[in-house]
Amino acid sequence: MIIHSTRFGDIDCPEEKIVKIPSGIIGFPLSTRYLVLDHDRDVPFKWLQSLDQEELAFVIVDPVWFKPDYRVTIALDEIMELGRVDERDLVLFVILTIPSDDPSRMTANLRGPVIVNAGTRMAKQLILRDEFPTRAPVLHEAPMLPAAAGHSISLVECHR
Amino acid sequence: MLVLTRKITEGITIGPNIRVIVLEIKGGQVRLGIEAPHAVPVHRDEIYARILEENQQASRTDAVTLPPFMQLQDLVKKKA
Numbered sequence: 700m701i702i703h704s705t706r707f708g709d710i711d712c713p714e715e716k717i718v719k720i721p722s723g724i725i726g727f728p729l730s731t732r733y734l735v736l737d738h739d740r741d742v743p744f745k746w747l748q749s750l751d752q753e754e755l756a757f758v759i760v761d762p763v764w765f766k767p768d769y770r771v772t773i774a775l776d777e778i779m780e781l782g783r784v785d786e787r788d789l790v791l792f793v794i795l796t797i798p799s800d801d802p803s804r805m806t807a808n809l810r811g812p813v814i815v816n817a818g819t820r821m822a823k824q825l826i827l828r829d830e831f832p833t834r835a836p837v838l839h840e841a842p843m844l845p846a847a848a849g850h851s852i853s854l855v856e857c858h859r
Numbered sequence: 860m861l862v863l864t865r866k867i868t869e870g871i872t873i874g875p876n877i878r879v880i881v882l883e884i885k886g887g888q889v890r891l892g893i894e895a896p897h898a899v900p901v902h903r904d905e906i907y908a909r910i911l912e913e914n915q916q917a918s919r920t921d922a923v924t925l926p927p928f929m930q931l932q933d934l935v936k937k938k939a
Binding site: 706707724725726727755756757758774775776777779780794795796797799808810811824826833834 | 909
């Protein structure tokens with residue numbers, strides 16, 4: 700199927716690539732279907748492009764890339780809506796905010812990461828109970844070692 | 860809005876499985892205990908509002924900010 704996007708024009712998107720976010724990215728409940736767009740070059744950043752609102756897209760990144768010690772604990776009940784969970788299928792992204800006047804001041808929202816179940820292609824934005832900042836500087840963090848995605852998640856039966 | 864008056868240790872029940880109990884009232888602050896299934900997200904208003912605001916800011920990122928990104932990536936590679 701062809702999807703329309705304000706930033707990238709028309710994109711041919713195989714239907715099996717669609718990521719569903721049933722509860723939406725917080726503040727954008729009307730968009731429940733997204734596509735993860737890679738870049739033509741090898742950069743760790745990707746775009747999460749809405750299929751339901753063509754102007755809506757977020758820059759996402761694997762947090763391990765700039766914050767190797769980032770760890771989140773998720774209760775299994777919290778991600779029930781993502782379908783059957785195999786821990787190896789879980790991938791965590793954080794959303795970046797990039798000021799257009801000075802991109803080097805980009806920040807990452809570590810408090811509200813997006814978790815994707817690659818097995819079911821369902822995702823959800825979490826609000827963590829840990830006191831992570833919503834605006835963590837990205838480029839002032841220690842330089843980065845690429846690491847396997849999914850590294851930073853530990854699943855528990857219960858944490859409330 | 861439904862308004863109810865409760866004393867300490869009294870609560871309210873919402874739906875079949877959510878309970879909110881008043882634990883303590885002290886100096887203009889109320890401590891609440893909340894019993895809810897894990898699947899029900901419970902957050903302080905201001906945390907939810909902060910995430911929402913941050914998402915709105917993040918959604919304004921322009922595609923043209925990407926070239927500086929790649930430069931930065933190159934810079935990092937050189938450093939490494």
